[in-house]
Amino acid sequence: MKFLDRLFEKSARNVAQRSSRRGLLKGLGAVLVGGASVPLLPVARAAAPAAPEHPVEEGDPASCDYxxxxxxxxxxxxxxxxxxxxxxxxxxxxxxxxxxxxxxxxxxxxxxxxxxxxxxxxxxxxxxxxxxxxxxxxxxxxxxxxxxxxxxxxxxxxxxxxxxxxxxxxxx
The missing domain is CATH 2.60.30.10 (Methylamine/Aralkylamine dehydrogenase light chain)
Structure with missing residues (x-):
């Protein structure tokens, strides 16, 4: 167990020496802002685009009554x-x-x-x-x-x- 304790203590000290509280707050803020903007990204709403509706044509297209x-x-x-x-x-x-x-x-x-x-x-x-x-x-x-x-x-x-x-x- 002492091996795990030393490993975690050493890693925690290395992280503490290479980072700051401001850096942590900056990263946390970036994650929060980035996470909030995810719903704004374009999303494919359907698996495949729907085929356009083509109406059944009947009648004379040269007539005003068409x-x-x-x-x-x-x-x-x-x-x-x-x-x-x-x-x-x-x-x-x-x-x-x-x-x-x-x-x-x-x-x-x-x-x-x-x-x-x-x-x-x-x-x-x-x-x-x-x-x-x-x-x-x-x-x-x-x-x-x-x-x-x-x-x-x-x-x-x-x-x-x-x-x-x-x-x-x-x-x-």
Whole structure:
């Protein structure tokens, strides 16, 4: 037993000679602050990312009555050489957008739709569509679909509007 006592006494004296109380307090403070910041680190919340929701498509995307266009205001890119997801050749998608929530009649679910204007070429001029389902009175002009959203792009010239499904809306 005396061997263990001598070993621990020698180690304790070596530690005492090489460190100070301030060093101990500094280390203890670092551990406390570091431990408190652990919950702030990014964490993978799920084992695998969920697959994006792709709605079942039914109907004519060139018709103003198509379910994705419930909050659109402008010419449909489907009629202008693009699709409801992409801009026509020679145009660029706007960097700013407005969103709407539309109900897909096939599956009865609500989807968040991003309406991006396509900019860079003169107005398309076909398939003008203005639907304002569940529209509210305008209190802030930046929340309106009547604005030319091409102001954030290289060209301010509006051509047409896309309707891109962003994801499934949470029903409340």
């Amino acid at each position: 379910w994705r266009y419930c909050a659109v205001d402008g010419f449909l890119c489907q009629c202008c050489g693009g699709t409801y997801n992409s801009c026509p050749p020679g145009t660029e998608m706007s960097t700013i957008t407005w969103v709407g929530t539309c109900r897909n009649p096939v599956d009865g679910r609500n989807y968040v739709i991003s309406y991006n204007d396509c900019c860079g070429v003169g107005q398309c001029g076909t398939c003008l569509c203005q639907r304002d389902e569940r529209d509210r009175p305008l209190y802030r002009s930046d929340k309106s679909n009547d604005i030319n959203w091409c102001l954030g792009s290289k060209s301010y010239v509006y051509n047409c509007s896309t309707a891109i499904v962003v994801g499934l809306a949470f029903d409340q």
